[in-house]
Amino acid sequence: MALASVLRLFPSSPPHLSPLLCKSPPPFPFNSSRFSSSPSPILNQRSSFVTAALPDSADEQTVVSDDSVVSEDDFNDPRVIVSACLVGVFTGIAVVLFNNGVHEIRDFFWDGIPYRGASWLREEPLNSVWVRVIFVPACGGLIVSVLNSARNAVSEASYNAKAALGSVLKALAACITLGTGNSLGPEGPSVEIGSSIAKEIHSLLDKNPQTKLSLLAAGSAAGISSGFNAAVAGCFFAVESVLWPSSPADSSVSLTNTTSMVILSAVIASVISEVGLGAEPAFKVPEYDFRSPGELPLYLLLGLLCGLVSLAFSKLTSYLLGVVDNLNKDVGIPKPVFPIVGGLTVGVIALAYPEILYWGFDNVDLLLESRPFVKGLSGDLLFQLVAVKIIATSLCRAFGLVGGYYAPSLFIGAATGMAYGKFISFAIAQSDPAIHLSILEVASPQAYGLVGMAAMLAGVCQVPLTAVLLLFELTQDYRIVLPLLGAVGLSSWITSGQMKRKDVKGTRALENGNRYTIQQPEASDNTTSLSSTESPPYFNNLCEVESSLCIDDSSIRTKDLEKRIFVKEAMRTRYVTVMTSTLLTEAVTLMLTEKQSCALIVDNDNLLLGLLTLTDIHEFSKFAKDKSLDSKVLLVSEICSSDGAKCKVPWTATPTMDILSAEMIMNKYDLSHVPVISERVKDCRGQPIGLLDRECISLTCRALATRESLDFDTVKAIVE
Numbered sequence: 001m002a003l004a005s006v007l008r009l010f011p012s013s014p015p016h017l018s019p020l021l022c023k024s025p026p027p028f029p030f031n032s033s034r035f036s037s038s039p040s041p042i043l044n045q046r047s048s049f050v051t052a053a054l055p056d057s058a059d060e061q062t063v064v065s066d067d068s069v070v071s072e073d074d075f076n077d078p079r080v081i082v083s084a085c086l087v088g089v090f091t092g093i094a095v096v097l098f099n100n101g102v103h104e105i106r107d108f109f110w111d112g113i114p115y116r117g118a119s120w121l122r123e124e125p126l127n128s129v130w131v132r133v134i135f136v137p138a139c140g141g142l143i144v145s146v147l148n149s150a151r152n153a154v155s156e157a158s159y160n161a162k163a164a165l166g167s168v169l170k171a172l173a174a175c176i177t178l179g180t181g182n183s184l185g186p187e188g189p190s191v192e193i194g195s196s197i198a199k200e201i202h203s204l205l206d207k208n209p210q211t212k213l214s215l216l217a218a219g220s221a222a223g224i225s226s227g228f229n230a231a232v233a234g235c236f237f238a239v240e241s242v243l244w245p246s247s248p249a250d251s252s253v254s255l256t257n258t259t260s261m262v263i264l265s266a267v268i269a270s271v272i273s274e275v276g277l278g279a280e281p282a283f284k285v286p287e288y289d290f291r292s293p294g295e296l297p298l299y300l301l302l303g304l305l306c307g308l309v310s311l312a313f314s315k316l317t318s319y320l321l322g323v324v325d326n327l328n329k330d331v332g333i334p335k336p337v338f339p340i341v342g343g344l345t346v347g348v349i350a351l352a353y354p355e356i357l358y359w360g361f362d363n364v365d366l367l368l369e370s371r372p373f374v375k376g377l378s379g380d381l382l383f384q385l386v387a388v389k390i391i392a393t394s395l396c397r398a399f400g401l402v403g404g405y406y407a408p409s410l411f412i413g414a415a416t417g418m419a420y421g422k423f424i425s426f427a428i429a430q431s432d433p434a435i436h437l438s439i440l441e442v443a444s445p446q447a448y449g450l451v452g453m454a455a456m457l458a459g460v461c462q463v464p465l466t467a468v469l470l471l472f473e474l475t476q477d478y479r480i481v482l483p484l485l486g487a488v489g490l491s492s493w494i495t496s497g498q499m500k501r502k503d504v505k506g507t508r509a510l511e512n513g514n515r516y517t518i519q520q521p522e523a524s525d526n527t528t529s530l531s532s533t534e535s536p537p538y539f540n541n542l543c544e545v546e547s548s549l550c551i552d553d554s555s556i557r558t559k560d561l562e563k564r565i566f567v568k569e570a571m572r573t574r575y576v577t578v579m580t581s582t583l584l585t586e587a588v589t590l591m592l593t594e595k596q597s598c599a600l601i602v603d604n605d606n607l608l609l610g611l612l613t614l615t616d617i618h619e620f621s622k623f624a625k626d627k628s629l630d631s632k633v634l635l636v637s638e639i640c641s642s643d644g645a646k647c648k649v650p651w652t653a654t655p656t657m658d659i660l661s662a663e664m665i666m667n668k669y670d671l672s673h674v675p676v677i678s679e680r681v682k683d684c685r686g687q688p689i690g691l692l693d694r695e696c697i698s699l700t701c702r703a704l705a706t707r708e709s710l711d712f713d714t715v716k717a718i719v720e
Contacts, residue, residue: 005378063336079212080261083201084218087265090201091194091222092272098171099227099277100195105179106359109136114181114359118366119375121354133354134347140180144401145336147173167196173402175219183392185638187227188404191548194223194269214258217242220548221262222269224466227406229279231263232458235471235603238262240463241549268376284361284370285450285475294444296486302420302448303455306496309416310459311407313390313544313608314495320398335400343398349392354393357478358407367414370493379426382419386412397545409460417452421445440554450475451487459491567662568701571676571690572584577602579635580609584617587636598673600688601636601647608675608688609646612636620646620665646676655689659697666694 051561086518106114112134113121121129174189184720198219202212206265217238226236243258325332355363355377367385369376377385422445450471458467468484543550576590576599587599591614601610620639624631640647653662664676673693677686 005683007242018031028109036577037627041120042668079205079258080214081264083205083211083215083487084261084265084560085193085268086197086201086205087215087218088222088268089272090197090220091190091271092226092276093264094193094197095226095269095273096188096222096276098175098190099186099545101175102178103360105175109180109338110359114357115199118359119353124353124560129170130351133350134228134344136180137182137343137357138177138340139343139348140182141339141341141399141401141651143180144178144343145339148400148402149178149336164196164200167192170402177396177401178358180343181350181359181542182401182403183356183396183408184401184405185358185405185410186403187216187224188548189402189405190227191220191223191237191404194219194226194265195548213242214261217258218261218265222268223548225266226269226273227272228470229270229277230402230470230473231266232473233466234266234270235259235262235617236469237463237466238266264560284365284368293482296483297691298424298442299448299451299483299487300490302417302452303490304494305420306413306416306455306487307450307459307491309386309390309412310456310491310495311498313412313460315547316390317394317397324398324400337565338399340400342396342401345395345399346392347519347688349388351454353385356389356690358403361407361410361607363454364407364414365409365420367411369418370446373559377418379419379422382415382422382706384413386419389415399515402492404486405460406457409457413453414449415452417449417457419450421448424448434703447483448481450480452485454484455487455491458488460497462492464488464492464548469630490583506603540578563658563660565659565700565704566655567659567676568690569656569693569704571653571655571692572696574689575688575691577606577688578636579603579610580635580640582636583632584620584634584636584639585632587612588614588617596691598691600675600691602688604686606676607650608649608686611649612639612647612674613673649675650684651693659700662692663694663697 051350056405090462113129113132121133133326148397151166151173153166154169163498171189171193174184174186177184178186195216196219198215199212202215220242221238222235224232225231228234239262261711324338328338355366357363367377367382376554389408389412393405397405400591406635421443425443425445428442454467457470458464461467467488468481471484472478472481499693545579574594576587576594576596578590578601580603582603590596591599597615598611598613601612603609616639620634621631624634650664650669650670651674653665653676655676655678662674665671673691676690678694
């Protein structure tokens, strides 16, 4: 019999009910008779599939069918390709207008100083430039503060109007931020412009939900390709930032058709960018050389260094964001004050280090010594610039100025690589002749600077393939690939374990809304509590560091819905139960019949003992084959007694728990299935009444969101 598709929808339980979790049930009463003697005949064995008795009566039932398989016709519709092309066209035009706007604002405020360069500004007398250097970024912060307040004011408008107007205001805020020299970059806003255009085109022309993610990927690819004038890197960026982070179980994405849409959009946007901004790359590639493959360990060491610097950069940003948030909530400092303070701080820092100001990629050219007739910077000053740029950029992000982290990451990587290269060259030149280091030929510091740029970009933004392809596309030199891959791989590996994608808007809304804890029952020996917004303290939020890496906001829009849905509304009420004396072959047959990947293990009193999965059975079958055991007579008790970790249930959910809390527990402990037990808990063992998994959570959220959308559209039609 096929898996039932009936989803029982209950009236919402009172919000004051505390959700309960059971941790570490008592040891299972399994024996290992299989390994001590021959089995006796199986008596009184029980196995079944159960339609659970629900804890509360439901007045209504809603029938929801399983997700339908996505047809290729959804992507073969001409509107899909037309939509992707339009995304590329409008994103290219918007990015050209955005960059020209930044240039116009920069020329207006700085009066030609950026064209003379930071080196000229450093050599000028302080009394002749301090007013402009300090107050131009501060003025930018003031205007951004007004624009941010305007964005907050449109929150009362409808969702579509708020999204469109909010995107325009955010782009204007980014123009002001960058035009006045504050320490951020334009590529992040370019990606967000592309994603906003993709969302609008999807809502107007192609309302098929199966193609939304593909259009978002096309928009992000168009933003990067037009921003860097690098179409190949844009395509890989879409894969790394949009498609890979999405759920692999999302059957709504056709990889082949999505790739076509991404390529079309990226190429069109790049062509328009070349027409509007010129065909030159974002920054000038300096003269460099590679001497020998023996240098590879030096590049690996550079990758390690860039990974550590990237980690410090991300951690400082997350820390300052928390500090500013506490100043706003606890001290009461209004949010509009922070962008002004941020701009003022950047101006003060720029008096000593004018290179941190954003003047396009001219300062990156200065670091790489690719500008003619300009003296290069010393190694000591380059190391200082790494630290100062990290601080200035983190302050800009924390204080509410608008921009991306791609350009600052490239700046920091160039400074780190150049300083490292100069240090290596100096160390080899000054080495003791007895050590014979002088015979080791090393490349110029510019080569290390280029590799450092890619390694830093990969470490901060977690886009290693994009970083490699971007530098390769700009240099068009195959020799750089091997050092790039080594350094980028190490840098990304160091930061990957410390970075985590988390919805910023959803998390903040949750923190500002109902703060609640998930408590364990009093019967548990180690009672702990877990905040609903808790995450391991060593993780940094990648979405806070660079918001353009999290443009798929579908999960953000369902956060509030997840808090209002209870486990009893989402759990499967039809599940498989087995006893310890059940044959494994019979358990597998029941799972196959009910299309379930697990079964609940219960005792004679129908109390939960454990959870048996197909993975456990598959692994145990290999063990049984090695031991020459007869698989036809193997029991459930034997698989559970063979390994103490198997069959155990670390957590159980209760019907009155909201699914947001349950899902966070599942993520924290990497659980795919959670048994739902009744409110009556006996020694942390209750009677199972359902089974909760990620598929039913996703289906419930989508079904109820669709129902609410239909109700909203009906009300809107009546009002109009």
